[in-house]
Amino acid sequence: MRTPICERLGIKYPIFGFSHSIDVIVAIAEAGGFPVLGLAREEPDQLLTIIKHVEERIGSKPYGIDIMLPANVPQQASLDDLRLSLPSEHVAFVDGLRKRFSVEPPTAASFFTTQVRSEAMFDEQTEAILGSNAVAVATAVGLRRDLIERAKRQGKMTFSLIGSVRHARKALEMGVEVLVAQGYDAGGHTGPVGTLSLVPQIVAVAGDTPVLAAGGIATGGQILAAIAMGAQGGWLGTLWLGAKENHTPSALLDRLINASSEDTVITRAHSGKPCRVVRSEWIDAWHEADAPIPLKMPLQQVLTGDVFSSIHQRNNNRLIYEAAGQSVFAINRETTISDQMNLLVHEMEVSWSRMKRCESKGRPGRDSEKTSAQQSSL
Numbered sequence: 001m002r003t004p005i006c007e008r009l010g011i012k013y014p015i016f017g018f019s020h021s022i023d024v025i026v027a028i029a030e031a032g033g034f035p036v037l038g039l040a041r042e043e044p045d046q047l048l049t050i051i052k053h054v055e056e057r058i059g060s061k062p063y064g065i066d067i068m069l070p071a072n073v074p075q076q077a078s079l080d081d082l083r084l085s086l087p088s089e090h091v092a093f094v095d096g097l098r099k100r101f102s103v104e105p106p107t108a109a110s111f112f113t114t115q116v117r118s119e120a121m122f123d124e125q126t127e128a129i130l131g132s133n134a135v136a137v138a139t140a141v142g143l144r145r146d147l148i149e150r151a152k153r154q155g156k157m158t159f160s161l162i163g164s165v166r167h168a169r170k171a172l173e174m175g176v177e178v179l180v181a182q183g184y185d186a187g188g189h190t191g192p193v194g195t196l197s198l199v200p201q202i203v204a205v206a207g208d209t210p211v212l213a214a215g216g217i218a219t220g221g222q223i224l225a226a227i228a229m230g231a232q233g234g235w236l237g238t239l240w241l242g243a244k245e246n247h248t249p250s251a252l253l254d255r256l257i258n259a260s261s262e263d264t265v266i267t268r269a270h271s272g273k274p275c276r277v278v279r280s281e282w283i284d285a286w287h288e289a290d291a292p293i294p295l296k297m298p299l300q301q302v303l304t305g306d307v308f309s310s311i312h313q314r315n316n317n318r319l320i321y322e323a324a325g326q327s328v329f330a331i332n333r334e335t336t337i338s339d340q341m342n343l344l345v346h347e348m349e350v351s352w353s354r355m356k357r358c359e360s361k362g363r364p365g366r367d368s369e370k371t372s373a374q375q376s377s378l
């Protein structure tokens with residue numbers, strides 16, 4: 001089951017696991033996958049501490065770091081100034097929702113209550129990544145030529161999450177070394193093309209550049225299918241939310257366990273950009289007829305960041321939501337990363353055997369001949 005990228009990265013299985021949780025990252029590494037630590041929603045002054053904790057626990061096992069680099073954010077941003085610039089219609093709407101759902105203030109500060117995405121923040125994130133021992137750097141929602149070039153000079157492998165052929169070409173032109181073809185099915189920020197249609201198109205333009213498939217993948221059979229389409233592995237995000245190591249708030253875990261793929265929706269209500277999340281009454285309220293169109297990134301999070309923090313910190317079972325893909329179908333109970341990884345590998349083996357059985361049944365001149373010989377002897 002090992003593909004060339006497994007050899008290059010020194011991992012056992014072609015399973016790439018994105019997570020914001022240190023415990024998930026460590027467990028994926030221990031189980032033979034390639035963990036990718038998300039640092040896009042961590043407070044900048046925490047980055048070095050988080051990286052230090054990961055590296056102390058992960059030892060010499062390889063891991064990657066991921067950040068988001070959306071274009072059109074301010075150079076430098078003051079949260080207070082941006083709050084004052086919010087349109088009054090939006091402020092009134094969110095105040096109305098706070099009252100309607102009795103949303104209480106957050107219990108502690110978080111990225112969403114203290115930070116605004118800006119170029120200055122991306123500079124801080126870049127320096128933290130380049131100072132780490134991560135062997136790979138992934139970026140999503142955008143690209144930065146200087147990060148790619150500096151990371152490559154340090155021997156780090158560069159990955160880019162892309163959702164269209166146009167973005168894949170741009171990433172290749174900038175020298176990105178691995179394309180993560182992330183389809184519409186995915187949790188988080190997505191484009192409009194489904195994974196099954198996207199992967200072959202990206203493989204076709206990628207040439208010798210490895211491609212990974214992301215979006216809606218939560219079984220070993222799907223990872224094998226991605227490899228059959230020319231990808232070198234699967235990149236998964238949602239599945240790990242069902243693992244103990246993710247410390248998912250219980251209200252969110254219940255929601256995920258009870259959700260089907262249809263309960264995930266694309267919304268701009270979370271960040272201002274299209275993002276697939278598991279629905280809740282908060283998300284539904286933004287899709288009612290009288291709701292305003294969400295603001296652009298980063299303003300939507302300036303407007304609603306305190307609510308996102310509050311509903312997570314207070315385990316609000318009516319409103320809690322999170323980025324989640326159509327892959328949520330595979331979260332049926334709380335489990336562990338080790339069980340999830342074992343199951344993925346087992347399913348890959350079962351799917352492989354199934355494909356081999358199809359091959360021997362369908363191969364002309366063998367079973368088919370035998371059948372006709374048997375028939376003629378009757």
Ligand SMILES: Cc1cc2nc3c(=O)[nH]c(=O)nc-3n(C[C@H](O)[C@H](O)[C@H](O)COP(=O)(O)O)c2cc1C
Pocket residue numbers: 018038039040041066067068139140161182185186187188189214215216217235236237238239322323324325326327328
């Ligand atoms: C809770 C959550 C947060 C995510 N945050 C990010 C992020 O910060 N950066 C990123 O590149 N991708 C992020 N993603 C997307 C994943 O990297 C991955 O592409 C996606 O989860 C794959 O589809 P799946 O959710 O169906 O497995 C996030 C996904 C989830 C579920």
